[in-house]
Amino acid sequence: xxxxxxxxxxxxxxxxxxxxxxxxxxxxxxxxxxxxxxxxxxxxxxxxxxxxxxxxxxxxxxxxxxxxxxxxxxxxxxxxxxxxxxxxxxxxxxxxxxxxxxxxxxxxxxxxxxxxxxxxxxxx
Numbered sequence: 001x002x003x004x005x006x007x008x009x010x011x012x013x014x015x016x017x018x019x020x021x022x023x024x025x026x027x028x029x030x031x032x033x034x035x036x037x038x039x040x041x042x043x044x045x046x047x048x049x050x051x052x053x054x055x056x057x058x059x060x061x062x063x064x065x066x067x068x069x070x071x072x073x074x075x076x077x078x079x080x081x082x083x084x085x086x087x088x089x090x091x092x093x094x095x096x097x098x099x100x101x102x103x104x105x106x107x108x109x110x111x112x113x114x115x116x117x118x119x120x121x122x123x124x
Contacts, residue, residue, distance in 0.1 A: 009043065009051035010071045012113045017042065017056045019110050024054065027088055028073075048074065072116035078103055081117060 014020035017039025024030045030044040030052070042054040052071060075081050082105050086092070093114065094106040105117045 007050065009053045010069060011053045011055050012069055012071065012109065012111070014054045014056050014109075014111045014113075016110070017054065020054050020056075023110050024052070027085065027090065046073075070114040070116055072104070072118045075117050075119055078105060078117055078119040081105075 012020075021032065021039070021042055024042075024044055025032055030046070033043040033045045033051075035042040038058075040056050040058050044052045044054075046052065082095075085107065091108045092105065093108055094104070097104045097106065102118055102120050104119070107115050107117065109115055
């Protein structure tokens, strides 16, 4: 039996905590949860489960290596969200990717971390 039961959170490295928080809160509409006052750590609990955590290393000399993690967000209306995000100037890595079971758009946050906007096709 495995001792690993679920993903506790997905951590994304960020360079500028205020800029990252603005993107995740204002642009993506997530509600800030547990966080440190200095911006080292910020959590966003997602309504359907899971948690995204932003981490800014306390040592400014520490090199952030963005792009090493991809997080996929399930969305209700991918087309409408894409129109809204494009109007806000969000950087897209892939406009629309089709698979037999889903459609996805791939965007980048201000630190270059890959975010996947995922819409599962209805069965039937």
